Amino acid sequence: MRLVVMLFAVLFALPAVAADKASQAAFDREIERNAVQAAVWGIPVVNYDLMRQEMLAKTPGKVGQVIYWGRPLDWRNQTLTPNPDALYFMVFFTTKDGPVVLDLPPAEEAASFNGNIVTAWQLPLEDAGLLGYDKGKGGKFLVLPPNYQETVPEGYIPLRSEVYGGYMLFRSNLASHGDADVQASIAYGKKLKVYSLDQADHPPETVFTDVKDVLFDSTIRWDGSFFENLNRVVQEEPWIARDRAMIDPLKSLGIEKGKPFAPNRHTGTLLTKAIKEAQTLLEAKYDAGLPPFFSETSRWTYPAYPDLIKAAQANFDDPDDCPIEHRGVAYSYAYVGIKRLGAGQFYSISTRDKEGHPFDGGKTYRLTVPANVPVQQYWSITAYDRKTHALIKNVSLASRSSQIPELAKKPDGSIDLYFGPKAPRGQEANWIPTDAKRKFELMFRAYGPTKDFFDKKWILPDVDRINN
Known part of the structure; x- marks a missing residue:
């Protein structure tokens, strides 16, 4: 009799076990789908954060300072499709403590630049330089925090950003790759200034760091660390209205504002599988x-x-x-x-x-x-x-x-x-x-x-x- 009871118990439990396995498989597929979607959606900010973290980890440079490559770029610069025929100056900024001034020099007889100022999402705020907004006159480009309501002082070019973070890429043009022209291009690039608006009356010296000999690798990491970069920016930046549909999908991955990102081993395996799928998808496209x-x-x-x-x-x-x-x-x-x-x-x-x-x-x-x-x-x-x-x-x-x-x-x-x-x-x-x-x-x-x-x-x- 006892054997019969046990047999009935096992038989009745089987559908429940099967249902649990089916449910878990469905949840796993949801995580993978959401992770692929998150990767495709989030790659601009991951791309941005990889460059920022490479600066912080491998150079003395800091947010609000300028790193530059003191010779035409060579293979040690492992950013994505850079230009080896200009000298690169780069500054990462944040407006969490208030507006930031990017004070850019006018073009000179033998010196000029092409610059791009973007948000953490790499959306363009403005182009600057000889063929940019200022038409070579230079100017004080003022990056404003989200929903900034105060009056912008006269003499500034206001740039309204939806998020706090961003960066500027300043390409100091070269007459040639000769040593004298390279040094002249460096000297011209060092005329740019970066400071907060509340320091505008007495701007501090801008700090410049030459990173030409650093193996600066910000190529996309197609592994689980991708989601660590994504989480970092999600924690730092406000939600943009058009992106609110991503809040719940990211929660399923363990990325949620105000909470630590600590996926367990099982979820980590799913995220690794998903990022490989995202890589395959984007490469195929x-x-x-x-x-x-x-x-x-x-x-x-x-x-x-x-x-x-x-x-x-x-x-x-x-x-x-x-x-x-x-x-x-x-x-x-x-x-x-x-x-x-x-x-x-x-x-x-x-x-x-x-x-x-x-x-x-x-x-x-x-x-x-x-x-x-x-x-x-x-x-x-x-x-x-x-x-x-x-x-x-x-x-x-x-x-x-x-x-x-x-x-x-x-x-x-x-x-x-x-x-x-x-x-x-x-x-x-x-x-x-x-x-x-x-x-x-x-x-x-x-x-x-x-x-x-x-x-x-x-x-x-x-x-x-x-x-x-």
Whole structure:
């Protein structure tokens, strides 16, 4: 009799056990789905926080101070698709204690800059410099905290931010890569000042730290630490109205304002699985290609999706459009935001050769840059690691530009550039090295593009592979 009772107990318990397992599987799937969504949504602030944490962990630099790279960028700068043909100055700021002044110098006869000021979400607040809001006059750009109600003093350019944190990327332009021009560019960049508005009457000295020899790696970490970066910013910043739908999904991951983020082992495993899925998704979308720029069949594309460019320039305020997925893709391969894309600078990306094959670092390729590039400042071509979207590690240089006087020109004024593991004989000055073991991608930069550029009166041809 006792055996029969026990058998009945087991049989009646089985459906409950099965139901518990099914419920747990459903909850697990929910966490994974929410984590993938959170990664795609949150990658701009994770991208921002990775750079900020790299500064805090590896350099003496602090929030409110300026770090800079005291030579043209090399592979030690492992940020996403940076420009090796300008000197980078970078300042992270927070307005939690009040407005912050970014006091930027006017252009000089032989010195100028291109700058972008963005929020922690990397939404553009304003562009500055020769082709920015100030048109080279410089000015006191005043970043205001959320919902700032006080009167803005005269003489300032107010920038209203939805969040406290943000940063400015200040590119001090180079006449050439020669030592004298580099030093002149550094001296000019050090004329910028950063201070709080309440210090405006007697601004303290701005602190500058040269980080040129630091391995500064802010490439996206596709592991569980992604959510630690995301949690840090969620704790620091106010919720933006359009993002309130993310509050509950983040709670399911253990990310909640005012509470510690401490996922247990099981949840941690789910988050790791989800971030890998997010990586696969974003890489697949990027690999599918951005819209072509120079023609319908061009392998040179827009730098981001046109709907994302439009939304960012409008501060994501269009009630009928919110391209979060396209934003997620963009901040997996690049950083910073541009308010006036096409006025100060325009970028174009190529990941494939003329025949549609991905660039192989073990092959040799040629790009012919036609004469008379329609730019007011300069143009450049940079090669990046296709997987990390950073400069290719352990190569001697990453780019060639119109600032390089030794570039060999053909009789018609055009320039042949070469990409590959070895320079073709006699083409060392026109060669950009690649890693034979890795794929690569290219970015063309036009600083100060003119109307002819956008009217497609000048066309950048596709890249040809010239050996097997």
